[in-house]
Amino acid sequence: MRTDDLIRQLSTGLVPVRRVAPPWRTALLWLALATLLVGGAVALHGFRHDIAQRVMLMEEQVNLAAALLTGIAAAFAAFQLALPDRSPRWALLPLPFAALWLSGLGWGCLRDLAQQGWPALSTSFGCMRFIIGFGVPLTAAMLWMARHAAPIRPGPVAALGGLAAAAIASVGLSLIHHLDAAAMVLIWHGGSIALVTAASWLFGARALRAAGP
Amino acid sequence: MRDVPDGALALGLPVTPRMSASTAARDVQDARWSALMAAAQAGDGAAYETLLREATPRIRMLCRARIRNPAEVEDAVQDTLLTLHMLRHTYDPTRPFGPWLAAIAMRRAVDRLRRHGRTAGRESQIDDLPEAAAAVQPDAEQRLAARHLRDAVAALPESQRTALRLAKLEDLPLAEASARSGLSVGALKVATHRAMQSLRRRFGVEEPAAPKRGRREGE
Numbered sequence: 001m002r003t004d005d006l007i008r009q010l011s012t013g014l015v016p017v018r019r020v021a022p023p024w025r026t027a028l029l030w031l032a033l034a035t036l037l038v039g040g041a042v043a044l045h046g047f048r049h050d051i052a053q054r055v056m057l058m059e060e061q062v063n064l065a066a067a068l069l070t071g072i073a074a075a076f077a078a079f080q081l082a083l084p085d086r087s088p089r090w091a092l093l094p095l096p097f098a099a100l101w102l103s104g105l106g107w108g109c110l111r112d113l114a115q116q117g118w119p120a121l122s123t124s125f126g127c128m129r130f131i132i133g134f135g136v137p138l139t140a141a142m143l144w145m146a147r148h149a150a151p152i153r154p155g156p157v158a159a160l161g162g163l164a165a166a167a168i169a170s171v172g173l174s175l176i177h178h179l180d181a182a183a184m185v186l187i188w189h190g191g192s193i194a195l196v197t198a199a200s201w202l203f204g205a206r207a208l209r210a211a212g213p
Numbered sequence: 214m215r216d217v218p219d220g221a222l223a224l225g226l227p228v229t230p231r232m233s234a235s236t237a238a239r240d241v242q243d244a245r246w247s248a249l250m251a252a253a254q255a256g257d258g259a260a261y262e263t264l265l266r267e268a269t270p271r272i273r274m275l276c277r278a279r280i281r282n283p284a285e286v287e288d289a290v291q292d293t294l295l296t297l298h299m300l301r302h303t304y305d306p307t308r309p310f311g312p313w314l315a316a317i318a319m320r321r322a323v324d325r326l327r328r329h330g331r332t333a334g335r336e337s338q339i340d341d342l343p344e345a346a347a348a349v350q351p352d353a354e355q356r357l358a359a360r361h362l363r364d365a366v367a368a369l370p371e372s373q374r375t376a377l378r379l380a381k382l383e384d385l386p387l388a389e390a391s392a393r394s395g396l397s398v399g400a401l402k403v404a405t406h407r408a409m410q411s412l413r414r415r416f417g418v419e420e421p422a423a424p425k426r427g428r429r430e431g432e
Contacts, residue, residue: 001378003290003291010295011261016255020303083303084313084317085312151320
């Protein structure tokens with residue numbers, strides 16, 4: 001096909017299109033949806049019994065804030081990256097918050113180790129179920145809202161969507177579930193977030209291409 | 214924040230009067246394209262056609278910076294035009310048009326290079342064998358047959374040619390071929406099937422017997 005013919009074909013019978021909303025507005029909409037879903041689950045399960053003491057701890061406040069900021073930053077970055085002309089550097093936005101969260105947990109692990117020896121590690125599949133259970137549908141919602149990313153950057157957008165969804169689910173879970181040892185939080189929360197992010201990168205990009213324009 | 218700074222400023226090079234004049238001309242052109250695109254988003258086909266015709270040389274230049282083979286360059290240009298069409302609702306007229314266009318063109322050029330790299334990799338393994346190289350030496354007859362085939366493909370209707378190129382020659386998965394061509398999966402299958410039928414008829418090739426274990430068209 002000649003390029004001239006293609007241009008003629010594309011311009012014939014052109015229909016008006018509705019511009020996509022600015023990324024910050026789409027991100028806010030998605031964050032509202034995520035807060036509603038995860039907040040609903042928190043309200044349903046009730047807060048953990050020691051919530052009053054936990055939120056007074058500086059370390060806990062930093063960890064919660066860092067996880068929440070990771071989720072918010074990843075959501076903003078995902079919707080920015082979904083547009084062709086935005087810099088790929090947007091992908092770096094959640095990294096400082098994720099690093100702060102991981103270093104807070106790492107520091108907690110060292111302190112636990114110094115004070116009590118290595119804590120008894122047990123399995124907590126409940127954590128994983130919660131984070132994956134909320135992470136996957138919220139990632140799917142983001143992929144739908146950012147489906148215009150399909151022809152340009154499907155992989156990074158899907159991965160950031162997974163990170164945002166799982167990080168916010170992890171904050172919700174921290175308010176419900178009694179899990180004191182930093183090592184346990186690191187393994188189960190961090191592990192679940194990493195799993196959702198990796199799965200989103202692998203499968204989300206494909207799903208995005210299928211749902212794309 | 215300007216996300217994609219371009220030209221000498223981004224590289225920290227000194228800006229000469231000649232360069233700043235060409236940058237100014239480009240800015241004027243970008244502003245014009247931005248207005249044309251805004252009109253196209255509102256459904257103005259004439260503005261859209263003008264925009265695509267004016268922007269195609271820049272797209273070609275961007276693709277040529279990445280790809281050497283002229284035929285591949287033209288394919289990348291067409292891929293870019295198709296993607297631009299598909300994503301025209303993502304352009305924000307308050308932002309410069311150039312970086313938006315360049316990002317799409319770069320993406321499609323890189324995709325084209327990757328696909329070409331994969332194909333070239335497969336081909337070179339066979340061509341390296343001396344007996345294979347001797348067996349596939351093109352002679353006049355083969356070249357003539359290839360010419361006839363190219364003419365026959367060129368004579369196909371537009372949609373069938375696109376379907377054949379994406380689904381058979383580039384061997385894309387149906388979903389991707391559908392996304393790239395703007396045709397539905399169903400329409401793509403029908404167009405591919407009709408294209409194959411038409412070519413078979415033209416070259417007097419019999420329809421293949423019905424397969425015992427149904428291999429579906431377009432797979």
